[in-house]
Amino acid sequence: MVVQIIFFVAMYPILFLMYFILRPAGEFKNGYCFAVGMKRDWIGQKEVVEIQEGYRREAKRLLIVLALIPFVTWVLPGFAIPLTVWMLWMVAVCILPMIPVARANGRLKRWKRAQGFSTSVFSETYTEMKNAGAVRRVKFLPFLIPMLLSGAVAAGSLAYFGRRDLPAYGVVVVSFALLTALCYGVALWMDRQKTQVISNDSDVNVNYTRAKKSLWKNTWLGMAWTNTVYTAVTAVVFVINRSTVVALVWATLVYTAALVWLLLLHMKKSDRIDAHYEEKREEPYDAAADDDAWIGGVIYYNKKDKRTMVSQRIGIGTTTNLATTTGKVFDMIGLVTLLVVIPFCCIWVMLEEYTPLQLAVKDAALVAEHLGVAYELPLADIEKITLIEELPRLRKLNGNGMENIYEGTFRDGAERCEVFLNPQNGVFLQIETAEETYYMSAAEDAATVEIYEAVAR
Amino acid sequence: MVLVIDDSSDIPIYQQLRNQIVIGISDGRLKPGEQLPTVRALAEEIGVNAMTVNKAYQMLKQEGYIVTERRNGARVRREFGGDGQLSPEAAETLRRIISEAKLAGMTQEEFVALCKSHFEQMEGK
Numbered sequence: 001m002v003v004q005i006i007f008f009v010a011m012y013p014i015l016f017l018m019y020f021i022l023r024p025a026g027e028f029k030n031g032y033c034f035a036v037g038m039k040r041d042w043i044g045q046k047e048v049v050e051i052q053e054g055y056r057r058e059a060k061r062l063l064i065v066l067a068l069i070p071f072v073t074w075v076l077p078g079f080a081i082p083l084t085v086w087m088l089w090m091v092a093v094c095i096l097p098m099i100p101v102a103r104a105n106g107r108l109k110r111w112k113r114a115q116g117f118s119t120s121v122f123s124e125t126y127t128e129m130k131n132a133g134a135v136r137r138v139k140f141l142p143f144l145i146p147m148l149l150s151g152a153v154a155a156g157s158l159a160y161f162g163r164r165d166l167p168a169y170g171v172v173v174v175s176f177a178l179l180t181a182l183c184y185g186v187a188l189w190m191d192r193q194k195t196q197v198i199s200n201d202s203d204v205n206v207n208y209t210r211a212k213k214s215l216w217k218n219t220w221l222g223m224a225w226t227n228t229v230y231t232a233v234t235a236v237v238f239v240i241n242r243s244t245v246v247a248l249v250w251a252t253l254v255y256t257a258a259l260v261w262l263l264l265l266h267m268k269k270s271d272r273i274d275a276h277y278e279e280k281r282e283e284p285y286d287a288a289a290d291d292d293a294w295i296g297g298v299i300y301y302n303k304k305d306k307r308t309m310v311s312q313r314i315g316i317g318t319t320t321n322l323a324t325t326t327g328k329v330f331d332m333i334g335l336v337t338l339l340v341v342i343p344f345c346c347i348w349v350m351l352e353e354y355t356p357l358q359l360a361v362k363d364a365a366l367v368a369e370h371l372g373v374a375y376e377l378p379l380a381d382i383e384k385i386t387l388i389e390e391l392p393r394l395r396k397l398n399g400n401g402m403e404n405i406y407e408g409t410f411r412d413g414a415e416r417c418e419v420f421l422n423p424q425n426g427v428f429l430q431i432e433t434a435e436e437t438y439y440m441s442a443a444e445d446a447a448t449v450e451i452y453e454a455v456a457r
Numbered sequence: 458m459v460l461v462i463d464d465s466s467d468i469p470i471y472q473q474l475r476n477q478i479v480i481g482i483s484d485g486r487l488k489p490g491e492q493l494p495t496v497r498a499l500a501e502e503i504g505v506n507a508m509t510v511n512k513a514y515q516m517l518k519q520e521g522y523i524v525t526e527r528r529n530g531a532r533v534r535r536e537f538g539g540d541g542q543l544s545p546e547a548a549e550t551l552r553r554i555i556s557e558a559k560l561a562g563m564t565q566e567e568f569v570a571l572c573k574s575h576f577e578q579m580e581g582k
Contacts, residue, residue: 124461124462124463124464125461125462125463125464125503125504126459126460126461126462127459127460127461127462127499127502127503128458128459128460128502129458129459129460129481129487129493129494129499129502130458131494132494132495132498132499132501132502133494133495133497133498133499133501133502134494134498192501194501194502194504195502197459200459202458202459202486205459304464304465306464306504306505307504
């Protein structure tokens, strides 16, 4: 149940975030509607209104279907199957909402061509010469404080948990702390993007870019601070009580809500900047204004444009130009993560959960197998073996701690021990060697008893 | 000033860059003494090799449109005390344009009027 709550808190908001990011796709903004270059007076035309309404209907239908699917996981057994459903759901949430956008984009392009307007007119790159390379808003110092704080928390956690032989907790805190540095890295990278050309007036271009970059800087700084607080809270929760997850769930909930709030605030402010510059905006001065370079309105492929990154036409932020090598590499990484790594991880977890534990005596050794050999104990090394019906309170240090499989290094009170068992069984083996204590079981209780008798003899 | 680089053009990029800076100086979008971006910054902004921008700046310097100082980088020249003559290359380009205008059916008066209009536009009239 706790795992379900964590999944819900961490992943469910992504659906609504995607919905709110893509919802304005059908509105006329910055000279575009569904990523197609449009004129304001075309927007009220009957066919365009029909395309907009069709998109809204499809997007709402999809939102309802996607919003219901996660509730199925509440009745699914085990850990691996709900995890797989959640992961596949997340992939679907990232990809499926693009389909109504792509359909509307295609319809609008066809309409535009039918009106006699070209959708591919640009072969030129427009560059603002004024303040070239000097419109920068990100400074190191404001990011230094959250990075130092995160770093201090991470270093403290590593030392604290290292001394207590619990390095995994320290590593978790360090990985959160690294996200603060990542915020600075991304902010710096976005700050180095070229000046946006929206007008023939250099001052308009520079001021517009400066306003947008300031907004991004503030958003990333906000994220860096939010992450610092989350890192510190996680470390404190681990120190106070490592077995509780309720506090962590609440912290994650607040953290996710804060990030979503920051993004929504960013969108609102970004819209305000665009509205302010709407009057000053002239005909698009960007190679990315070529409608045909936007596949489905969301994927940018333009051989004539040498830039790797361009502003999104739909949603917020930037996207890669798939015609460039760097763009291809970036997108391949994203695609491999979405379509290969996530399904692979799900299959692996499923194999972990549903492959039965195999414990047997082979060649004068006790061999424990589960997706490969986990342990091989020569019988001569076993000093004592006991059949127990109740497990001591085991706390995982590293390895697998699912409902039906405990495998890896655990802590039994103050002592470390190696564990290979199904906690839902009725009997277990407690094995002592000169160096280590082991807790083991076979898949079935009868098999565990048989092994006990064979080894004890 | 907005630079327009056409990748599909037969004119090399450094030449396009040079031409547009000359036009920018003549029509006042680039003021006398105005600081120009560094070679590296402009190359990054356009998305071309720094050598391309460097070549354009070298041409502009040789032709006397810009000056480069070790400490301040490149600047538009403060005064243009020309001799009132076109360079041989520019005169040849003008000759070609006149030929094209003639073949396109323009009269001498129409061509002169067009030149006058552009000249006045560049002087901000």
